[in-house]
Amino acid sequence: MREWSAEVTVGRKLARRLIHEQFPELELRSLRLLGEGWDNTVWLVDDEWVFSFPRRSVAVPGIENEIAVLPLLAPQLPLPIPNPTFLGRPSEEFRWPFYGRAFLPGRELADAGLSDEKRRGLAGPLAEFLQTLHSITLEVELPVDPLRRVDMAFRVPRAEERLEELRHLGLWSPPEIVAQVLEAAEGLALPQPTATVHGDLHLRHLLVGEAGEPTAVIDWIDLSRNDPCVDLVLFWCVLPPAARREFLTAYGAVSEEQLLRARVLSLFLCATLAVYGHSEGMESLRREAVAGLNRTCG
Numbered sequence: 096m097r098e099w100s101a102e103v104t105v106g107r108k109l110a111r112r113l114i115h116e117q118f119p120e121l122e123l124r125s126l127r128l129l130g131e132g133w134d135n136t137v138w139l140v141d142d143e144w145v146f147s148f149p150r151r152s153v154a155v156p157g158i159e160n161e162i163a164v165l166p167l168l169a170p171q172l173p174l175p176i177p178n179p180t181f182l183g184r185p186s187e188e189f190r191w192p193f194y195g196r197a198f199l200p201g202r203e204l205a206d207a208g209l210s211d212e213k214r215r216g217l218a219g220p221l222a223e224f225l226q227t228l229h230s231i232t233l234e235v236e237l238p239v240d241p242l243r244r245v246d247m248a249f250r251v252p253r254a255e256e257r258l259e260e261l262r263h264l265g266l267w268s269p270p271e272i273v274a275q276v277l278e279a280a281e282g283l284a285l286p287q288p289t290a291t292v293h294g295d296l297h298l299r300h301l302l303v304g305e306a307g308e309p310t311a312v313i314d315w316i317d318l319s320r321n322d323p324c325v326d327l328v329l330f331w332c333v334l335p336p337a338a339r340r341e342f343l344t345a346y347g348a349v350s351e352e353q354l355l356r357a358r359v360l361s362l363f364l365c366a367t368l369a370v371y372g373h374s375e376g377m378e379s380l381r382r383e384a385v386a387g388l389n390r391t392c393g
């Protein structure tokens with residue numbers, strides 16, 4: 096069993112029953128599976144509302160955090176994010192909380208097939224979004240680095256394990272620069288948690304439109320307080336090298352240590368997504384994740 100395997104999967108019949116019983120005001124004319132990730136099974140209701148149901152108990156605190164905090168964040172950000180509207184209660188049929196929110200249009204980056212020119216167009220809007228997010232002070236208590244993303248003594252060995260798995264599968268062989276990056280990062284001290292962060296901003300969580308423009312940022316289950324570098328993964332794995340200076344000009348000062356931590360995270364997350372995409376038969380995700388590894392090395 097892989098770490099993304101579901102403990103509970105909400106199928107069509109159960110999703111329909113839970114939504115109808117708790118939210119009878121919804122017509123439920125149509126119900127379509129929108130996606131399944133590590134933490135949620137997601138159903139689209141009437142082409143208008145998206146309901147997220149936890150798949151694993153470890154995701155429940157993150158769901159509860161989203162329900163409490165996203166309504167505070169949503170009005171302050173320059174891109175749409177999920178804003179819980181229908182709050183589902185635990186019941187005998189489904190023991191965890193869930194929620195519904197308005198459908199946010201767009202495609203995952205892996206499915207968009209963006210050219211380098213369109214990727215370059217993401218630099219400014221992404222920088223603006225993250226600069227705004229990282230400057231927001233919330234009067235709520237947030238988890239602090241819950242996944243140890245910026246703890247390089249923990250994260251570097253995890254990245255090495257995932258990269259070795261990738262090599263063993265024959266999906267990608269790390270060039271020499273990867274060992275140099277990991278060696279440089281493993282001795283870094285823990286940074287101070289100074290910002291409100293998304294916490295897991297990788298290839299699947301920025302949606303883009305037909306012209307390649309960013310349309311939404313989704314999946315905030317790891318919303319937390321941390322060093323802002325935790326959200327700079329896309330700086331490395333999505334933006335072509337020529338666009339990175341434009342991002343930094345718009346975002347503001349970022350230290351070399353922050354960029355190094357973000358680079359390690361990009362290696363870890365892209366390797367993880369490549370393994371996941373390969374295992375689950377998601378070819379576009381596997382391909383984009385491997386391309387992200389190559390960009391991170393460039």
